Amino acid sequence: MPESSVPSLLEVRNLTRRFPGVVALDDVNFDVVRGEVHALVGENGAGKSTLINILAGVLQPSEGRILIDGVPLVFSDPLGSQRCGISVIFQEFSLLPHLSVAENVFVTREPRRGPLIDWETMNRNTAEILHTLNLDIEPSTLVSKLSISQQQLVEISRALSTKARVIIMDEPTAALNEREVVRLLEIVRSLASSGVAVIYVSHRLAEVFSVADRVTVFRDGRHISTSPRNAVTEQQVVAAMVGRNLAHLERPVRTPGEVILEAREVTVDAGAVRNVSFSLRRGEVLGLAGLMGSGCSELMEGLFGLRKITSGTVTLDGEPLQANHPRAAIRAGIGFVPEDRKTNGLFSDLAVTENLTIGALPRWLKSVPAFLDPARERQVTLVYKRQLNIRFSRPEQRVSGLSGGNQQKIILGRALAENCRVLLLEEPTRGVDVGAKAEIYTLIDGLVAKGIAILLQTSELPELIRLADRCIVFVAGEARAELSGNEVTQEAVMEVATGLSHRVAIRDQALEVANGE
Amino acid sequence: MESRGGRLTWFRPSPVAVTLLVVGAVFTLLTPTFLTLYNLLNVCTSASVVAIVGLGMTLTIASGNFDLSVGSTAAFAGCITMSVVPQIGVMPAIALGIATGALVGWVNGLIVTELRVPAFIATLGMLTIVRGAALIYTRGRDIYLFGKTDYKILSSGVMPALLALAIALFFGFLLKHTRFGRHILATGSNLASARRVGVRTTYVLWSVFAIVGATAALSGLILSAQVLTGNGRLATGLELSAIAVVVLGGTPLTGGQASIPGTLFGSLLVAVINNGLNLLNVSVFYQNVTLGLLLLGALSLTTGWTSKLGDVTDRGARVLAPRKCK
Numbered sequence: 001m002p003e004s005s006v007p008s009l010l011e012v013r014n015l016t017r018r019f020p021g022v023v024a025l026d027d028v029n030f031d032v033v034r035g036e037v038h039a040l041v042g043e044n045g046a047g048k049s050t051l052i053n054i055l056a057g058v059l060q061p062s063e064g065r066i067l068i069d070g071v072p073l074v075f076s077d078p079l080g081s082q083r084c085g086i087s088v089i090f091q092e093f094s095l096l097p098h099l100s101v102a103e104n105v106f107v108t109r110e111p112r113r114g115p116l117i118d119w120e121t122m123n124r125n126t127a128e129i130l131h132t133l134n135l136d137i138e139p140s141t142l143v144s145k146l147s148i149s150q151q152q153l154v155e156i157s158r159a160l161s162t163k164a165r166v167i168i169m170d171e172p173t174a175a176l177n178e179r180e181v182v183r184l185l186e187i188v189r190s191l192a193s194s195g196v197a198v199i200y201v202s203h204r205l206a207e208v209f210s211v212a213d214r215v216t217v218f219r220d221g222r223h224i225s226t227s228p229r230n231a232v233t234e235q236q237v238v239a240a241m242v243g244r245n246l247a248h249l250e251r252p253v254r255t256p257g258e259v260i261l262e263a264r265e266v267t268v269d270a271g272a273v274r275n276v277s278f279s280l281r282r283g284e285v286l287g288l289a290g291l292m293g294s295g296c297s298e299l300m301e302g303l304f305g306l307r308k309i310t311s312g313t314v315t316l317d318g319e320p321l322q323a324n325h326p327r328a329a330i331r332a333g334i335g336f337v338p339e340d341r342k343t344n345g346l347f348s349d350l351a352v353t354e355n356l357t358i359g360a361l362p363r364w365l366k367s368v369p370a371f372l373d374p375a376r377e378r379q380v381t382l383v384y385k386r387q388l389n390i391r392f393s394r395p396e397q398r399v400s401g402l403s404g405g406n407q408q409k410i411i412l413g414r415a416l417a418e419n420c421r422v423l424l425l426e427e428p429t430r431g432v433d434v435g436a437k438a439e440i441y442t443l444i445d446g447l448v449a450k451g452i453a454i455l456l457q458t459s460e461l462p463e464l465i466r467l468a469d470r471c472i473v474f475v476a477g478e479a480r481a482e483l484s485g486n487e488v489t490q491e492a493v494m495e496v497a498t499g500l501s502h503r504v505a506i507r508d509q510a511l512e513v514a515n516g517e
Numbered sequence: 518m519e520s521r522g523g524r525l526t527w528f529r530p531s532p533v534a535v536t537l538l539v540v541g542a543v544f545t546l547l548t549p550t551f552l553t554l555y556n557l558l559n560v561c562t563s564a565s566v567v568a569i570v571g572l573g574m575t576l577t578i579a580s581g582n583f584d585l586s587v588g589s590t591a592a593f594a595g596c597i598t599m600s601v602v603p604q605i606g607v608m609p610a611i612a613l614g615i616a617t618g619a620l621v622g623w624v625n626g627l628i629v630t631e632l633r634v635p636a637f638i639a640t641l642g643m644l645t646i647v648r649g650a651a652l653i654y655t656r657g658r659d660i661y662l663f664g665k666t667d668y669k670i671l672s673s674g675v676m677p678a679l680l681a682l683a684i685a686l687f688f689g690f691l692l693k694h695t696r697f698g699r700h701i702l703a704t705g706s707n708l709a710s711a712r713r714v715g716v717r718t719t720y721v722l723w724s725v726f727a728i729v730g731a732t733a734a735l736s737g738l739i740l741s742a743q744v745l746t747g748n749g750r751l752a753t754g755l756e757l758s759a760i761a762v763v764v765l766g767g768t769p770l771t772g773g774q775a776s777i778p779g780t781l782f783g784s785l786l787v788a789v790i791n792n793g794l795n796l797l798n799v800s801v802f803y804q805n806v807t808l809g810l811l812l813l814g815a816l817s818l819t820t821g822w823t824s825k826l827g828d829v830t831d832r833g834a835r836v837l838a839p840r841k842c843k
Contacts, residue, residue, distance in 0.1 A: 330715045336713060344713055345713070346707065347706040347707050350706055372695060
């Protein structure tokens with residue numbers, strides 16, 4: 001409950017929301033005061049989204065009250081909520097890509113001169129708001145031309161233009177890179193110091209702890225705890241979120257085997273990646289770090305046959321690898337878990353089984369290879385269900401209804417079912433909640449212990465440090481540094497990635513590694 | 518709500534089947550001639566013509582594409598076959614006609630995969646090109662087939678219905694039991710993902726377009742056999758009825774899913790409505806309006822029904838709430 005000295009700007013009391021068969025929010029209390037950043041954390045299904053949607057006027061509470069400045073209010077629709085000064089920035093942006101920034105900021109509230117839109121005023125007002133956010137773009141720029149982080153700032157501009165007093169952000173950093181995250185957190189802080197109340201919903205505890213004044217944890221629709229940031233540790237918050245203690249913080253000691261994948265002077269797409277050399281051993285995790293567009297993803301896509309390797313050689317177990325289609329890469333024993341599982345991984349119309357086995361089908365050559373083998377598919381599904389602890393009720397169930405963590409495990413299981421020896425992991429825990437994240441780390445440890453070699457690309461530095469034995473830092477398509485063991489720290493990686501340091505002269509070192517070992 | 522253990526696509530309380538029964542019952546009450554063997558055979562035959570191409574279209578739509586050129590392809594194949602029957606005999610001519618259709622379809626596939634033109638545009642272009650080709654080939658005249666009545670076997674009796682049924686069984690088997698079928702659904706569900714799991718999406722799309730072309734040709738052959746005439750203007754608008762019956766049957770236009778029985782029921786429904794209105798002597802102008810209204814009604818019912826079903830089947834009680842408010 002709030003400190004009695006400061007009156008709450010927004011408060012919910014005993015809020016309950018029932019759906020047929022489930023209580024999504026159970027007698028929840030929550031409040032936020034002026035000038036505060038109040039973080040709301042919890043796993044999927046904890047009730048965060050339900051609360052946000054109630055505050056946004058999208059859903060109605062079954063019981064309980066919402067008070068603004070102590071006055072009980074009812075939002076019958078999103079407009080009502082907006083009029084009361086609440087503005088929600090959802091994870092999926094609601095921007096209109098073919099309209100300009102100004103049009104998006106003032107959509108439905110365009111300043112008018114008579115019946116016509118007053119473009120001059122609209123652009124001027126937009127420019128003012130953009131200026132307060134230090135966003136250097138023209139109000140007439142089309143939104144589709146902006147980067148994700150700029151689009152997010154446009155969403156924030158829209159919230160500011162409505163004179164919002166409470167801004168709710170749902171997973172605002174999900175699609176941002178490290179540098180953009182830092183900038184966003186600064187903006188969140190400055191919004192708060194200008195008197196806005198911010199409700200900050202996120203999975204990423206590092207951010208939560210750097211930006212929030214108070215942290216509230218929900219679990220299974222119930223309010224578990226609210227504490228000032230200084231009064232709790234990350235471990236305590238995680239324990240409150242999952243309801244148990246998670247032991248996953250240390251990277252296990254590994255003993256890599258012989259070299260399995262070796263790249264020499266590899267150039268992808270005639271320059272997206274330039275002259276990169278590295279070697280990867282069995283039972284080892286090699287991290288690829290770098291800002292967006294630095295070439296990590298391009299390198300992985302090149303290895304997997306999604307992009308062209310224009311010069312250089314790649315060998316897998318001593319055999320030259322020439323993959324011009326993922327099919328060839330899979331056949332050679334390379335598995336890929338892509339960054340964006342919705343667009344590049346899942347078949348949302350297909351069942352769990354079908355999603356798991358689709359990559360393995362060509363391997364199961366029976367006498368008549370064209371026919372499916374339902375018994376084997378079912379068996380494989382159950383094997384991975386057990387091995388990866390995937391939670392679903394029936395193998396025929398569609399994957400679209402599963403949680404992000406379970407979907408991710410299915411994609412991982414698919415690569416394993418392909419019998420891969422080298423696994424390319426891209427952002428393996430994006431959009432996955434804390435419990436599942438810990439589980440995925442443990443799974444990865446298990447795979448590595450079994451001798452699988454992993455190439456890992458992640459923008460979450462703690463994840464990199466938790467998983468990778470060595471790490472190559474990319475800048476603008478080139479390998480700038482190689483760090484190993486205890487050298488892999490957030491500071492060291494960021495220093496190289498942002499170009500602050502050329503401390504480690506690196507191409508040479510990478511070559512040395514490739515040659516010498 | 519799902520039949521226990523069964524696949525949704527194969528057995529669900531199909532709204533189109535229910536609609537078919539209701540409409541059939543209404544016509545039975547309104548006109549004495551509807552529920553007669555002779556009339557039902559008529560209905561089956563006209564349903565089969567649309568069903569055959571509709572089944573091909575089902576695969577195309579399941580793969581995430583369309584084929585708007587099927588009407589033209591049907592006419593073109595009909596004309597080619599008609600013109601060569603006297604020289605090479607009935608069976609080879611039929612084979613040649615179907616091969617022509619497959620070839621046109623493959624060209625569609627090429628345009629989509631190699632020139633990266635969206636299927637809608639690609640096949641719209643082919644619609645006029647192939648229609649033009651048919652008219653050029655026939656010089657705009659009819660090709661009559663005197664005396665060669667054994668060609669009529671394609672359209673006589675229960676032959677069209679048998680063909681439609683056989684194709685339905687074959688495609689159903691393809692989708693459910695073969696890797697190729699799985700790859701069609703995967704491609705339609707998510708092209709990028711399909712490529713990444715090693716599906717050769719280019720070949721899948723070529724095959725699917727060739728298949729729908731072949732089914733279009735077969736429909737065209739049946740139509741031309743009915744009148745023993747090859748005509749470049751045959752089967753105008755067939756593409757729209759083919760797509761309509763697929764959608765009526767519950768196959769979503771978004772790809773990744775297919776209902777083969779649904780397409781059969783959909784074709785029967787359209788045929789029954791047409792036939793019943795004919796028997797009731799409804800003027801052809803009003804028939805069009807009535808048919809359109811019935812289609813819209815049935816469709817809104819279908820989508821409403823399936824989305825409700827989806828609510829229950831796709832979400833366990835546990836995930837219901839968070840997904841609903843997302």
